[in-house]
Amino acid sequence: MDDEKDFVRALEKGLVVIKSFDFEHQRQTLSDVAKRTRMTRAAARRYLLTLTKLGYAESDGKFFWLAPRILHLGYALFSSTPLSRLAQPILDRIGDSVGEIASLAVRDGSEVIFLAHSTTSNRIISTKVNIGMRIPLFCSAAGKAILAYQSSDEIKHFLKSGKFPKLTPHTITGSEAITRELTTIRDKGYGTSIEELELGLLSIGVPLPESNGRIMHALTVSLHAGRMDVKQLVEKALPPLLAGQQELAAML
Numbered sequence: 001m002d003d004e005k006d007f008v009r010a011l012e013k014g015l016v017v018i019k020s021f022d023f024e025h026q027r028q029t030l031s032d033v034a035k036r037t038r039m040t041r042a043a044a045r046r047y048l049l050t051l052t053k054l055g056y057a058e059s060d061g062k063f064f065w066l067a068p069r070i071l072h073l074g075y076a077l078f079s080s081t082p083l084s085r086l087a088q089p090i091l092d093r094i095g096d097s098v099g100e101i102a103s104l105a106v107r108d109g110s111e112v113i114f115l116a117h118s119t120t121s122n123r124i125i126s127t128k129v130n131i132g133m134r135i136p137l138f139c140s141a142a143g144k145a146i147l148a149y150q151s152s153d154e155i156k157h158f159l160k161s162g163k164f165p166k167l168t169p170h171t172i173t174g175s176e177a178i179t180r181e182l183t184t185i186r187d188k189g190y191g192t193s194i195e196e197l198e199l200g201l202l203s204i205g206v207p208l209p210e211s212n213g214r215i216m217h218a219l220t221v222s223l224h225a226g227r228m229d230v231k232q233l234v235e236k237a238l239p240p241l242l243a244g245q246q247e248l249a250a251m252l
Contacts, residue, residue: 013039017047018056018070023111023135024165027063083217084116086251090244091118091219097240100223105142105205107216110162111135112143115217135197138164138178139171141205142218144191148182149207149215155182170195190238191218192230200225202233206241210252219244 020036021028028036034044048064051057055069087104094102095118102118111134137143137158147158164173172181185191193203205220221237228236 013037013043014047014050017044017051018066021066027065029063033064083252087116087219087248088119090248091116092120094118094219094221094237094240094244095120098221098223098237100221100227100237102241102244103142103220103222104208105140105146105218105220107137107143107146108134110137110158112137112140112146112218114142136164136167138162138173139167139193139196141191141193141203141222142220143205144181144185144193145205145207145218145220146215148185148191149209155179167197168195168199170199172196190234190241192234194230195225202228202230204233204237204241206238206245208245208252209249219248 016037017033017039020033025032025036030041030045030048033039033048034041037044039047048057048059052059052064056067056073057064057070058067059065084104091102091104103114104116105112105114113134114131117131135143137147147155150158159175159178164175164178165171166173172178181191190204190206192205193201195201197203201222202225203220203222205218207215208217208219209215210217219241221233221241223233
């Protein structure tokens, strides 16, 4: 910024506190937040209590967590971006075809954010795939479908700098195993997450290329394992996902 006198440090620090809450740190103590934001405990406490008073965070006296109101900060953008509007009827057609929830996701660093869902199904899936939720790239179908199509250097950098916790017994971790998975995804043209993110949650995703060849988005279908097995998921969801991919990519 050219003019530092116009830069509001308090706002910057407040956003840093909000961003300290992520998929792996959904509930934090004051000490946790202070450590992750590199603030003093007194400063972190002021920001946390302000967020709590404004309704953007909640606390039980020991732990703090973000409240649903925090989604208001991003939902207007997600729901009004041209891509979300373009994707909505396509997501609805995919959802109708499969009988499950279809979603549009975008990469943000080492995570993906869900921007839109199909609206024609009353299926209930995991809270981890709600609009605005952030989930890891390495173990989500959307994330893996995006990551597999990045450059070799980008993938190497991601694997070198990332952390890959074993979220379930099925989570693929370790650089070599993830590299093999990404190679397979690139060969097949789609990615899957079979109870890697959450037990009982199956997902399949395809990358969404832009006109310049860049891939930052993915289309996915997610469902509970009790409704389909992996083979059925691929057979039923992949064709409409690929049709949606082709239709939406032609608009970008």
